[in-house]
Amino acid sequence: MRVGWIQTLPLFGDPAANLSAVAATLDDATTTGRAADLWVLPELFATGYVFADRDEARRNCEPVPGGPTVRGLVALARRTGCAIVAGVAESAPDGRLFNSAVAVDGAGLRAHYRKAHVFGDERRWASPGDLPFPVVEIAGARVGIMICFDWRFPETARTLALAGAQVIAHPSNLVLPHCPDAMVTRALENGVFTVTCDRVGTEERAGMRAAFIGRSRVIGPDGVVLSEGPPDRTAWGTVDITPSRADDKRLSGGNDILADRRTDLYRL
Ligand code: ACM
Numbered sequence: 001m002r003v004g005w006i007q008t009l010p011l012f013g014d015p016a017a018n019l020s021a022v023a024a025t026l027d028d029a030t031t032t033g034r035a036a037d038l039w040v041l042p043e044l045f046a047t048g049y050v051f052a053d054r055d056e057a058r059r060n061c062e063p064v065p066g067g068p069t070v071r072g073l074v075a076l077a078r079r080t081g082c083a084i085v086a087g088v089a090e091s092a093p094d095g096r097l098f099n100s101a102v103a104v105d106g107a108g109l110r111a112h113y114r115k116a117h118v119f120g121d122e123r124r125w126a127s128p129g130d131l132p133f134p135v136v137e138i139a140g141a142r143v144g145i146m147i148c149f150d151w152r153f154p155e156t157a158r159t160l161a162l163a164g165a166q167v168i169a170h171p172s173n174l175v176l177p178h179c180p181d182a183m184v185t186r187a188l189e190n191g192v193f194t195v196t197c198d199r200v201g202t203e204e205r206a207g208m209r210a211a212f213i214g215r216s217r218v219i220g221p222d223g224v225v226l227s228e229g230p231p232d233r234t235a236w237g238t239v240d241i242t243p244s245r246a247d248d249k250r251l252s253g254g255n256d257i258l259a260d261r262r263t264d265l266y267r268l
Pocket of ligand 1: 173
């Protein structure tokens with residue numbers, strides 16, 4: 001199986017242009033024989049990140065799965081024969097807004113997640129996620145989904161690993177410098193592949209500023225970095241992985257990183 005990341009520089013508030021940029025990269029990858037089975041895109045890839053206020057966020061949010069971005073992603077997945085995990089700004093039927101992610105393939109929407117750990121100024125518009133951390137069989141692997149700041153809460157990746165995820169897809173808009181290294185630990189402590197897809201550039205709006213650090217990363221269950229993006233420019237990358245490697249949680253000395261947990265002592 002081949003996984004890929006597309007580190008973008010979204011045009012704020014222009015979902016059609018941002019989707020077209022992704023489509024152009026997928027076509028480029030296909031033409032050059034480097035098409036992935038599973039692509040991960042950044043958090044909020046279609047809209048940009050810093051909404052001036054809740055009204056502006058609402059204007060940029062769309063229903064899942066009925067909105068144009070999810071429909072566009074499904075069409076892209078169908079045309080290119082891949083699966084995609086991407087961050088989308090979601091308006092729920094009850095009026096709440098969520099920083100969400102979807103997994104799609106040619107069959108349509110396969111998983112839907114709402115960011116559990118809402119970060120900083122996002123709390124001005126996004127409600128905390130209320131859906132379980134999803135694991136879906138897609139593109140030849142069991143794929144779990146978390147979004148950006150979820151990395152700071154190890155329970156997130158652990159929950160996905162315990163639910164059987166072999167690959168954690170991690171759409172991100174990273175602003176803190178620690179995440180790329182922390183994801184080595186998330187991969188290692190859970191024995192899973194992780195695909196963090198970040199964006200680059202800065203957004204400065206309504207007195208808020210976010211500078212994004214790039215450095216998208218694919219990491220193996222042994223903590224080895226298999227692919228990495230630059231800190232300061234758009235890029236994309238792919239790498240071949242064997243998802244079943246994540247099913248073996250044993251260490252060479254006879255330990256097992258999930259079975260040896262001391263759930264009798266933990267107070268979670
Ligand atoms: C973040 O969660 N986008 C930092």
